Amino acid sequence: MTKAELVERIAKAKDLKGDVTKKAVNRVVDSLFGEIRRAVSRDGRFAYPDFGTFEKRRRKARKGINPQTGEPIKIPATQTVAFRPAAALKAAVGGKKG
Secondary structure (H helix, E strand, O other), X not given: OOHHHHHHHHHOOOOOXXXXXXXXXXXXXXXXXXXXXXXXXXXOEEEEOOOEEEEEEEEOOEEEEOOOOOOXXXXXXXXXXXXXEOHHHHHHOOOOOO
């Protein structure tokens, strides 16, 4: 699903009964993901019940190999974001619960 498809579905949701425009939904979606990004950056995590948790993680520096030359290289440490799905989301997509 793309952002445009998400906005379209939310704007047409039965519980909203057409009370909200796509433009307004687009602003809300942008704001929502902006807040998630800020929370992960600032607090190190963002959790939403029955969906999952986004968490900032540090990847250690490691050795690698340049695939073109075969020479060893140093890969520096970096920050990344991991997502851990909640049990309810796993169950919804057919995964094991727990």
